Amino acid sequence: MQTQVGIIGAGPAGLLLSQMLHLRGIESVIIESRSRDAIEATIRAGVLEQSTVDLMVEIGAGERLKREGFVHHGIELRFGGRGHRINLHDLANGRTITVYAQHEVLKDLIALRLRTGGVIHFEAKADAVEDVATGAPQIRFTTSNGQKQLLRCDFVAGCDGSYGIGRSAIPEGSVRHDYFRIYPFGWFGILAKAPPSSDELIYAHHDRGFALVSTRSPDVQRMYFQCDPNDSVDNWPDERIWEELQTRVEGDKFRLKTGPIFQKGIIPLRSFVCEPMQHGRLFLAGDAAHSVPPTGAKGLNLAAADVHVLARALSSFYATGSTDLLADYSRMALRRVWRAQHFSWWMTSMLHRFHDAAEFDLKRQLAELDLVTSSRAAATTVAENYVGLPLT
Ligand SMILES: Cc1cc2nc3c(=O)[nH]c(=O)nc-3n(C[C@H](O)[C@H](O)[C@H](O)COP(=O)(O)OP(=O)(O)OC[C@H]3O[C@@H](n4cnc5c(N)ncnc54)[C@H](O)[C@@H]3O)c2cc1C
Numbered sequence: 134m135q136t137q138v139g140i141i142g143a144g145p146a147g148l149l150l151s152q153m154l155h156l157r158g159i160e161s162v163i164i165e166s167r168s169r170d171a172i173e174a175t176i177r178a179g180v181l182e183q184s185t186v187d188l189m190v191e192i193g194a195g196e197r198l199k200r201e202g203f204v205h206h207g208i209e210l211r212f213g214g215r216g217h218r219i220n221l222h223d224l225a226n227g228r229t230i231t232v233y234a235q236h237e238v239l240k241d242l243i244a245l246r247l248r249t250g251g252v253i254h255f256e257a258k259a260d261a262v263e264d265v266a267t268g269a270p271q272i273r274f275t276t277s278n279g280q281k282q283l284l285r286c287d288f289v290a291g292c293d294g295s296y297g298i299g300r301s302a303i304p305e306g307s308v309r310h311d312y313f314r315i316y317p318f319g320w321f322g323i324l325a326k327a328p329p330s331s332d333e334l335i336y337a338h339h340d341r342g343f344a345l346v347s348t349r350s351p352d353v354q355r356m357y358f359q360c361d362p363n364d365s366v367d368n369w370p371d372e373r374i375w376e377e378l379q380t381r382v383e384g385d386k387f388r389l390k391t392g393p394i395f396q397k398g399i400i401p402l403r404s405f406v407c408e409p410m411q412h413g414r415l416f417l418a419g420d421a422a423h424s425v426p427p428t429g430a431k432g433l434n435l436a437a438a439d440v441h442v443l444a445r446a447l448s449s450f451y452a453t454g455s456t457d458l459l460a461d462y463s464r465m466a467l468r469r470v471w472r473a474q475h476f477s478w479w480m481t482s483m484l485h486r487f488h489d490a491a492e493f494d495l496k497r498q499l500a501e502l503d504l505v506t507s508s509r510a511a512a513t514t515v516a517e518n519y520v521g522l523p524l525t
Pocket of ligand 1: 141142143144145146147164165166167172176177178179180181235257258259260292293294295296297298322400418419420421427429430431432433434435436
């Protein structure tokens with residue numbers, strides 16, 4: 134099997150890249166270990182930056198997103214028993230965010246890719262990426278019926294998420310350096326059949342820890358609260374979850390709208406970056422190269438920004454034979470990645486309770502929240518970063 138760009142992973146990074154390459158006349162093949170059904174049913178991110186929405190529209194995947202996505206002009210920071218609105222639209226020059234679930238993005242991208250002749254091998258697991266330092270790299274993979282296959286390509290894009298194999302093809306130590314921060318807490322996330330509790334997302338700081346009131350659709354709500362990463366969902370019957378959430382968003386007579394909870398899970402929080410994001414003819418994009426705590430809602434958006442840079446570099450190579458943009462990929466992508474790392478870490482540090490924090494730290498957090506909700510300059514920093522930097 135042969136193609137120009139072999140892509141591992143049909144997540145947001147792999148699918149967006151494949152479609153962008155297609156529009157530039159570049160052929161690609163996607164190898165994806167999960168089934169189409171599993172991908173389309175996994176609930177993850179939900180906040181799209183303005184530039185991610187613009188990119189979806191530009192590549193022809195924006196029709197349903199424009200119709201069904203919810204444009205939010207602000208977010209609420211809630212602390213000391215009161216809500217404080219950050220007006221994203223006003224502070225970030227008319228830019229906004231759109232709430233549209235990641236699995237809906239993936240449904241749209243998969244349908245579009247297949248409709249436009251894309252090749253996606255579902256339930257095919259990449260086992261190894263080889264010869265990336267030569268002009269002819271290859272991906273070894275195993276199909277759902279156990280057949281061993283080889284995909285020869287000009288370039289490999291490792292879009293295979295946090296636990297993929299792409300990253301391991303960059304020699305650790307001599308070439309690759311991994312930068313980590315593990316947080317001493319996780320997020321307990323629920324999906325509930327209920328109407329929205331608020332028109333906009335609520336980020337709450339409370340003595341008992343952080344909480345986030347988010348939404349996925351008019352009937353499905355996504356909420357999180359900070360928890361011990363080693364806790365078990367079995368310790369949390371529905372009633373206890375609603376009590377905890379309600380406590381953390383208390384004040385202003387605000388009441389959460391509750392309903393049956395149909396999914397519960399605990400996610401650990403970490404910050405991670407691998408440098409460089411390329412080696413020879415292998416290029417990493419999205420979670421394969423970095424992850425952020427979800428507090429800044431940046432993961433999916435960073436994946437989109439990476440492949441925007443990568444698609445342009447590949448396109449320049451095929452159009453002119455120049456490798457200049459390809460050689461610059463990692464530097465270009467990492468600048469945005471580290472900005473997003475900083476923002477995600479900062480939001481996390483400002484809003485969560487750390488178990489070893491002194492009373493001083495709590496007072497300092499409240500002063501910081503006071504600053505970002507009362508100073509236009511500080512609120513602008515939140516707004517500009519939250520809606521996302523323009524694509525470069
Ligand atoms: C609970 C949660 C909430 C989140 N909330 C937000 C949010 O609000 N906003 C936001 O922007 N981001 C959010 N994120 C992060 C976001 O979901 C990820 O950053 C995003 O999915 C990254 O896309 P990706 O394409 O890089 O990787 P992935 O989506 O992980 O896709 C990688 C794909 O590669 C496949 N794969 C892996 N290994 C192999 C292999 N060996 N062979 C073949 N295929 C393989 C996987 O099956 C997967 O489909 C959240 C994440 C979680 C877990």
